Amino acid sequence: MDSKICKIFFFYKRLLRNMNYSRFLTAVSMARRPSPIRILTELQQRSPPSLISLAGGAPNPNTFPFHSATIQMKNGETVLFDETMMKRALQYSGSSGIPELVSWMKLLQMRLHDPPTAAYSPERGQMELCVTTGSQEGLCKVFEMLVSPGDNVLLDAPTYSGTLAAVQPLGCNIINVPSDQYGMIPDALRDILARWDPADEQKPGSSVPRVLYTIPNGGNPTGASMTAERKQKVYELAQNYDFLIIEDDPYYFLQFQKPWAPTFLSMDVDGRVIRTDSFSKILSSGLRIGFVTGPKPLVDRLVLHIQASTMHTSTFTQLMVSQLLQVWGQEGFLKHIDSVVEFYRAQRDAMLSSADKWLKDVAEWHAPAAGMFLWIKLKGIKDTQKLIMEKALEKEVLLVPGGVFQIHSSEACPYVRAAFSLSTPQQIDEAFKRLSTLIKEAL
Numbered sequence: 001m002d003s004k005i006c007k008i009f010f011f012y013k014r015l016l017r018n019m020n021y022s023r024f025l026t027a028v029s030m031a032r033r034p035s036p037i038r039i040l041t042e043l044q045q046r047s048p049p050s051l052i053s054l055a056g057g058a059p060n061p062n063t064f065p066f067h068s069a070t071i072q073m074k075n076g077e078t079v080l081f082d083e084t085m086m087k088r089a090l091q092y093s094g095s096s097g098i099p100e101l102v103s104w105m106k107l108l109q110m111r112l113h114d115p116p117t118a119a120y121s122p123e124r125g126q127m128e129l130c131v132t133t134g135s136q137e138g139l140c141k142v143f144e145m146l147v148s149p150g151d152n153v154l155l156d157a158p159t160y161s162g163t164l165a166a167v168q169p170l171g172c173n174i175i176n177v178p179s180d181q182y183g184m185i186p187d188a189l190r191d192i193l194a195r196w197d198p199a200d201e202q203k204p205g206s207s208v209p210r211v212l213y214t215i216p217n218g219g220n221p222t223g224a225s226m227t228a229e230r231k232q233k234v235y236e237l238a239q240n241y242d243f244l245i246i247e248d249d250p251y252y253f254l255q256f257q258k259p260w261a262p263t264f265l266s267m268d269v270d271g272r273v274i275r276t277d278s279f280s281k282i283l284s285s286g287l288r289i290g291f292v293t294g295p296k297p298l299v300d301r302l303v304l305h306i307q308a309s310t311m312h313t314s315t316f317t318q319l320m321v322s323q324l325l326q327v328w329g330q331e332g333f334l335k336h337i338d339s340v341v342e343f344y345r346a347q348r349d350a351m352l353s354s355a356d357k358w359l360k361d362v363a364e365w366h367a368p369a370a371g372m373f374l375w376i377k378l379k380g381i382k383d384t385q386k387l388i389m390e391k392a393l394e395k396e397v398l399l400v401p402g403g404v405f406q407i408h409s410s411e412a413c414p415y416v417r418a419a420f421s422l423s424t425p426q427q428i429d430e431a432f433k434r435l436s437t438l439i440k441e442a443l
C-alpha cells in the first residue's frame, strides 16, 4: 500500500484510541520527580541575557582554565569556540539538550520520517525529542522507564549485546522473536502473541507484553534490515495488543540503497514508537551524541531520568555538533552521510568478495543492506565460542562469537560477527583466509 494511503487508513482505524501512557511506566519512572534546579537551568537557558540569576549552583566559568578553541574540519571549514561560546560549552545546560540542537534534529526527523504524531492532537502524544549521551544512554533509560520486573519483553533474536546488558538486569522475561535476513518475522511474532487475548492488554496485572525492541536496519549482529511490509505488520500487531515499539536505529544512516526504508516512526499514527538515533557511526562515536524521539509524554518523562543521572549530555560536544550542523545545513549533512555510506559500501563489498574467496565451502551469510556487520554461519561447527576465544587468537584473527548476542550466551551458536568498519580490504582478506584455515582444522 502507498505510504500516504497507509497513514490515512491507520489514522481513521485508530481514531478513537488515545494512548494511556501511564500504564506503560515502571514504578521507578513514576517515582521520578522534576528537579527544581534543573527546571531553573532550562528556564535560564531560554531567558534573555538581561536576566539576573542568583538561582542555580553553577560554577563560574571565569575560573575554568580553557579560553577558546578552533576546530579545523577536514574540508577546510572551522568550528569556532570564541570566549563566549567556550564559557557556554563548559557550563551546565538543560537536560533535554541544547535548544538549537534539539530544533535542528526535530526538523531533520520531520523531513526523514514525517511522523504522523507531529501533526495530530496532544492526546496522541505529539512528537518530542531529547539529546542523550549516545543512543546507549537513551536505550538504557527507555528500558528503565518501561520495563518492570516480571514483564514480558519482546526482542529481536539475536540482538545487540548492549541491549541485553541494559534490559536483562531489570528482571523481565525476555521473549525472543525469531528473525532472518529481513529482520523480525511478523508471523513468528503473531504466533508468540497468540497466547494472549488482545482484550486483556489494559487489565491490571495483565502479562501481555507492553514493549517490543527491534533494530530495523543493519542489525547488530545480523546485518539484517527489515522490509516496510514487515514493519507495517509488526505495527498492526502493536496496535492490536497495545504495546510500544522501541526502534533502535543507529545504522539508519548507513543504508546502502536509496530510498531509505520507511521507519516505524513514519508509520506511528498512535504515538507508540520510541525511536533512538545515533551520531556515533556518522559524526563521531566519542562525542557521545544520540537522540530519543517519541510521544511527548514519554520523552518528557525520560528527561526526568536524565535529570537524575547524567543531568545532560556534554554541552561542549552538543555545541560542537550543533555548530557543525548549522554550517552544513540539512543538505550538507546528507551529503556527508552519502560519503560515509560510500566508504562502508566499499568495505562491505570488499568483505563479501573475500568471503566468497575464502569461506564459500565452510560458511554461509547474507549480504547486509546496511550497517557494518556480516553475520557468518560456520558450517559443521555447533558453537563458535571456543573456536574464536581460543583457537582464533592463536591464528591472530578476532571475531565475535555469536553466543554473546543471545539471551542465554552459553547456548550453542554456530555464528560469528565480522565488522567491516575498521580493517582495510587487505586485512579483511587475510583475516578470512585465517578463518577459513581455522574452520577446516576444526572440522
Ligand code: PMP
Residues within 6 Å of the ligand: 133, 134, 135, 136, 137, 139, 160, 162, 215, 220, 248, 250, 277, 278, 279, 280, 285, 289, 290
Ligand atoms: N544500538 C545498537 C544496535 C548499537 O549497535 C549501538 C552501538 N554499537 C548502540 C545502540 C549504541 O550506540 P551509541 O551509544 O554509540 O549511540
